[in-house]
Amino acid sequence: MEKGEEYNSTQVPPKDCLRALQTPLRFLKGVGPKRAAQLEGLGLRTVEDLLYHLPFRYEDRRAIKKIRQAVIGAEESFVGRLVRLQKRYIPRMRRQLLTATLADDSGSLGLVWYRVRPYMMESLAAGRTLWVHGKVEQGMGAQKRIVHPEFEALESGEDEGEKEKIQPVYLRPTGLPMAAMRRWLELAVAEYASFLPSFLPESIARRQGLIDLSAAITEAHCPQKSADPASLNRFSSPAHRSIIFDEFFYLQLGLGLRRRRRAALPGIRFTGAGRSLTQKMRALLPFTLTRAQQRVVEEIYQDMEALRPMQRLIQGDVGSGKTIVGWLAALRAIENGFQAVWMAPTELLAEQHYRNLRGFAESLGLGSALLTGSLPPRERKETVRRIETGEISFVVGTHALIQEGVRVPRMGLGVVDEQHRFGVLQRMALQQLSRCGEPALRIAQGPEFHRRAEPQPDILLMSATPIPRSLAMVLYGDMEVSSLDEMPPGRTPVATRLFSDASREEVYRLARDELGKGHQAYLVYPLVEPSERVHLRDATQMAEELSRGLFKEFRLGLIHGRMSAEEREQVMRRFKEGDLQLLVATTVIEVGIDIPNATVMVVEHAERFGLSQLHQLRGRVGRGEDRAHCFLVHYDGGGPDSLKRLRVMESESDGFRIAEADLEMRGPGELLGTRQSGLADFRLANLARDSRLLFEARKEALDWLAQDPALSRKESRALREVLKQRWGKRLQLGGVG
Ligand code: ADP
Ligand code: MG
Numbered sequence: 001m002e003k004g005e006e007y008n009s010t011q012v013p014p015k016d017c018l019r020a021l022q023t024p025l026r027f028l029k030g031v032g033p034k035r036a037a038q039l040e041g042l043g044l045r046t047v048e049d050l051l052y053h054l055p056f057r058y059e060d061r062r063a064i065k066k067i068r069q070a071v072i073g074a075e076e077s078f079v080g081r082l083v084r085l086q087k088r089y090i091p092r093m094r095r096q097l098l099t100a101t102l103a104d105d106s107g108s109l110g111l112v113w114y115r116v117r118p119y120m121m122e123s124l125a126a127g128r129t130l131w132v133h134g135k136v137e138q139g140m141g142a143q144k145r146i147v148h149p150e151f152e153a154l155e156s157g158e159d160e161g162e163k164e165k166i167q168p169v170y171l172r173p174t175g176l177p178m179a180a181m182r183r184w185l186e187l188a189v190a191e192y193a194s195f196l197p198s199f200l201p202e203s204i205a206r207r208q209g210l211i212d213l214s215a216a217i218t219e220a221h222c223p224q225k226s227a228d229p230a231s232l233n234r235f236s237s238p239a240h241r242s243i244i245f246d247e248f249f250y251l252q253l254g255l256g257l258r259r260r261r262r263a264a265l266p267g268i269r270f271t272g273a274g275r276s277l278t279q280k281m282r283a284l285l286p287f288t289l290t291r292a293q294q295r296v297v298e299e300i301y302q303d304m305e306a307l308r309p310m311q312r313l314i315q316g317d318v319g320s321g322k323t324i325v326g327w328l329a330a331l332r333a334i335e336n337g338f339q340a341v342w343m344a345p346t347e348l349l350a351e352q353h354y355r356n357l358r359g360f361a362e363s364l365g366l367g368s369a370l371l372t373g374s375l376p377p378r379e380r381k382e383t384v385r386r387i388e389t390g391e392i393s394f395v396v397g398t399h400a401l402i403q404e405g406v407r408v409p410r411m412g413l414g415v416v417d418e419q420h421r422f423g424v425l426q427r428m429a430l431q432q433l434s435r436c437g438e439p440a441l442r443i444a445q446g447p448e449f450h451r452r453a454e455p456q457p458d459i460l461l462m463s464a465t466p467i468p469r470s471l472a473m474v475l476y477g478d479m480e481v482s483s484l485d486e487m488p489p490g491r492t493p494v495a496t497r498l499f500s501d502a503s504r505e506e507v508y509r510l511a512r513d514e515l516g517k518g519h520q521a522y523l524v525y526p527l528v529e530p531s532e533r534v535h536l537r538d539a540t541q542m543a544e545e546l547s548r549g550l551f552k553e554f555r556l557g558l559i560h561g562r563m564s565a566e567e568r569e570q571v572m573r574r575f576k577e578g579d580l581q582l583l584v585a586t587t588v589i590e591v592g593i594d595i596p597n598a599t600v601m602v603v604e605h606a607e608r609f610g611l612s613q614l615h616q617l618r619g620r621v622g623r624g625e626d627r628a629h630c631f632l633v634h635y636d637g638g639g640p641d642s643l644k645r646l647r648v649m650e651s652e653s654d655g656f657r658i659a660e661a662d663l664e665m666r667g668p669g670e671l672l673g674t675r676q677s678g679l680a681d682f683r684l685a686n687l688a689r690d691s692r693l694l695f696e697a698r699k700e701a702l703d704w705l706a707q708d709p710a711l712s713r714k715e716s717r718a719l720r721e722v723l724k725q726r727w728g729k730r731l732q733l734g735g736v737g
Contacts, residue, residue: 277364
């Protein structure tokens with residue numbers, strides 16, 4: 001192969017390959033419409049889906065032992081004749097028990113099944129030759145046995161050697177025999193794997209020690225006899241690594257491309273030359289910045305000084321001090337003669353930010369304003385006018401900013417607080433506020449959006465959900481990310497304790513004690529209303545019950561996601577003003593709101609929540625002087641793992657480390673909520689397990705783009721094709737290819 005040529009085992013053009021892989025599964029031999037529907041239940045619709053349906057486990061069946069040599073405690077394989085088969089009903093266990101004896105020329109072995117499935121009986125009949133595999137135990141008497149062995153009936157005349165291999169084990173639709181699943185996969189691999197070349201540049205494949213994707217998929221389904229079962233089972237075999245790298249690489253290529261395109265737009269240079277405001281501000285600060293804050297401010301200033309438009313995300317725990325960092329960025333824009341706009345997801349939050357920052361603005365002699373939907377029309381008109389004349393250089397607001405024709409002619413910086421609460425379109429709209437006439441949201445939607453040539457304002461996004469670096473590379477791979485990974489000094493962590501369902505009353509009593517001292521408390525439930533499907537406590541009923549019972553003498557409110565945004569805001573406001581003492585809620589309670597008097601967070605059915613989610617909830621208390629408490633009530637049914645998981649909350653208060661644990665134990669979907677995790681939806685790759693490969697893939701993708709920024713060279717042709725097909729829509733890459 002010549003240098004620079006695509007690493008590609010077939011000569012079929014990429015487009016045709018991609019088309020062949022989209023063949024519906026009902027066209028695969030032996031599948032048919034009924035089986036195809038069953039497979040679709042597992043999300044397997046096309047041949048490509050099936051090829052990526054990799055074994056979740058491998059069984060080493062290469063060594064077949066004589067029964068006499070069976071070692072207790074070892075996982076072994078035997079081949080013998082089924083000499084006895086007995087089905088018995090055990091009244092005490094209220095179930096059927098199936099026992100059998102397997103014999104070879106050296107001895108006999110007991111087989112036991114406590115669960116008998118109808119399809120099993122098809123291959124189990126006395127006299128048949130059987131291959132079995134499983135952990136050998138000491139049975140009754142002298143005989144050794146295997147409970148629930150894997151087994152397969154061997155056809156008469158079938159070569160035993162045939163079975164001596166590393167067998168793949170698949171997740172499969174209920175009632176479908178493993179053998180059928182294996183057969184289809186073998187067929188799919190034989191007929192279609194060759195359409196799956198990775199098209200990775202050869203130089204990258206060589207450097208990373210990768211094999212071609214079609215070879216990798218083949219090997220992952222049908223490992224050679226010489227393969228290492230341990231590395232297969234760890235998903236770290238060369239085949240697995242190659243498939244995972246391939247997945248990461250294209251996503252990173254797409255994200256890198258998107259970032260480059262944005263960076264190519266003209267931005268504004270905000271220099272530190274004047275520095276009058278930022279300098280004065282340092283003197284006004286009531287505290288010294290943490291080292292993390294200093295570092296992040298520096299990162300932001302460097303971005304702002306560059307000509308390309310900034311797109312940077314600051315992530316940091318609740319209370320890590322994002323506000324002041326955003327404010328210092330705003331001042332850098334303003335001292336360069338521009339305006340800064342700050343957008344928050346709710347009126348309450350906007351008001352809070354405005355209240356916190358207005359004082360600073362006044363001391364520095366800056367005009368500032370709050371712009372929300374509930375401003376009286378006259379006042380609103382006046383504010384909009386003063387923003388247009390430039391009299392106001394700092395605006396805090398809600399969606400109202402982008403929805404209603406507000407114009408910020410000298411907009412230099414947009415700050416988006418709690419960025420995950422806004423859509424892509426809304427963030428784009430924020431950048432359009434300097435344009436005249438129409439509401440920015442409409443401009444962002446319209447076709448002319450892409451034809452702008454004016455300088456783009458810088459954008460700073462803020463998020464209180466810390467996520468691990470690997471996940472950030474996937475979700476925010478097209479922007480810069482700064483982490484505020486250090487808390488301001490003097491914070492006492494929220495005292496967190498785990499309680500079992502049985503000691504619920506004690507939790508309520510502890511909460512009552514705090515309310516008695518004049519504090520406020522949250523009580524969180526996983527459900528809004530009772531559900532027929534799951535037996536859980538819900539917010540609505542508990543609010544009823546508690547307001548009539550245990551918490552009768554306290555003022556109690558209810559807040560949940562089925563209420564309108566206005567209703568929720570009303571309740572939140574009453575709680576903030578102290579009008580309500582106890583707030584019964586689902587997870588909707590506002591993230592960034594400061595209510596220093598709230599000292600208790602109770603979460604019932606804590607086992608139903610992710611750790612990061614619990615950490616977020618816990619972050620709503622502990623903002624005042626007084627010691628705050630978080631009580632997690634744990635119900636049965638979560639299993640021992642769930643208890644172990646929850647214990648992390650008792651000992652850990654660092655959101656980054658909690659997110660790390662969450663990612664490892666439950667995956668990105670649980671960590672973020674499924675709505676946000678779209679980009680992290682990999683077929684095989686796992687962000688916790690494969691983060692090293694992700695870093696490698698990212699580096700390679702960015703290096704490649706550095707050589708060929710628009711993927712316009714001949715060597716990049718196939719890459720573009722695959723990229724377009726896999727990520728074009730999701731990454732809105734429009735013009736690739
Ligand atoms: P968040 O990151 O959740 O938005 P805030 O910006 O609201 O956090 O900051 C939380 C609190 O910590 C505020 O009261 C703020 O004044 C205070 N704070 C921020 N930075 C520091 C610091 N370096 N030292 C002491 N207190 C700080
Ligand atoms: Mg905040």
